[in-house]
């Protein structure tokens with residue numbers, strides 16, 4: 001690993017602020033103190049019941065399930081299911097978060113050897129080493145009623161590139177099939193898939209750690225696609241300080257020192273077993289098919305660990321949304337400086353639909369920005385461009401722009417036969433079963449340039465209601 005040098009991040013954060021971003025143990029009491037957490041005191045079943053209760057709080061408050069039937073450990077859910085919670089943890093307005101991540105991506109790209117993490121022998125995550133490798137001791141939920149089994153759906157995989165030794169991080173859904181076995185999903189184009197190809201050609205297992213219960217920053221950074229090996233260091237640039245890693249007990253891959261649980265595993269080469277169904281980000285079930293297999297070799301955890309889970313819905317829309325917005329903004333703005341903001345709306349599952357806001361100072365800017373946005377984030381199927389006087393976060397305002405500024409004859413872009421994301425049911429899977437294609441649509445809902453008076457929005461006086469006596 002590379003040597004540490006002083007921070008390159010402009011913003012210096014206090015130790016407490018860093019703990020809130022990197023450590024669930026600090027984050028949970030803070031969320032409770034600030035009114036963003038509810039505690040479920042009754043004992044609940046991790047199969048169906050837990051997720052059923054959590055679903056009632058989706059988009060609102062995080063939920064801590066204190067007592068899980070058949071397990072010693074509590075479960076925390078909801079860290080990202082509304083953007084206010086994430087803003088609270090970052091200590092900034094939720095709208096600024098994609099810009100902070102975008103800046104850290106740029107800082108990391110320009111200073112790749114400047115801020116890497118030390119690997120220590122000991123950390124909270126290996127305070128307790130389980131003697132018996134048994135996943136059934138953990139409160140791993142069965143979420144939706146037709147899910148195929150217990151799922152890890154919020155854990156960060158850390159794996160080294162077998163050729164360079166540089167670690168990469170990503171999140172994968174993983175279904176428990178035996179006390180020491182999982183089946184899991186690798187989407188096309190993932191680093192984990194590329195690393196496994198190398199290992200499988202050598203007929204060797206690929207070792208990794210599964211980090212459950214990491215703080216929001218390492219978690220979010222692991223969801224930034226296609227950044228190249230070592231992207232976990234983007235987290236260090238957000239924090240202005242390296243996050244500590246620890247050496248695993250058995251496998252050749254590091255783990256997060258502050259994870260609640262670390263599960264050490266190896267992917268079995270050229271082995272596939274049934275995985276699924278699983279309620280996915282789209283709100284549909286992913287199919288049950290033969291997929292990749294892991295064997296668990298060791299489990300370590302903190303003294304009083306909390307298991308972290310999520311519901312595939314608003315949490316994932318926010319997660320993918322934040323990081324894709326950051327990536328699109330950082331990349332497209334280099335070519336199109338008129339780009340002001342990007343939002344991956346809930347209606348697009350935080351994955352397939354984007355609204356981009358542009359300062360239209362010449363004609364064609366909206367369409368150009370739409371095309372570049374599609375190029376940067378392959379999963380997108382629909383991109384809408386709006387002017388700076390439109391609130392891109394408000395679906396009604398975006399609809400207003402489409403209704404009053406979009407002419408389908410001249411402002412519609414149709415892109416046929418594009419690569420799509422396999423989880424979206426509109427994507428036609430290729431005959432070889434790998435990847436798929438879809439038709440994409442761009443809607444340029446910016447007013448024609450130069451903007452004439454007919455496109456001027458009506459405005460009213462801005463008043464402070466506190467200055468008036470009003471009976472409601």
Ligand SMILES: Cc1cc2nc3c(=O)[nH]c(=O)nc-3n(C[C@H](O)[C@H](O)[C@H](O)COP(=O)(O)O)c2cc1C
Nearest residue numbers: 170171172173185186187190191222223224225226
């Ligand atoms: C909650 C959540 C679950 C995810 N599950 C999977 C999955 O099962 N398989 C997969 O390939 N990608 C999954 N992803 C997406 C990847 O983790 C993400 O795109 C990551 O950045 C890929 O990293 P890479 O480009 O370095 O390979 C998931 C993302 C989130 C937020």
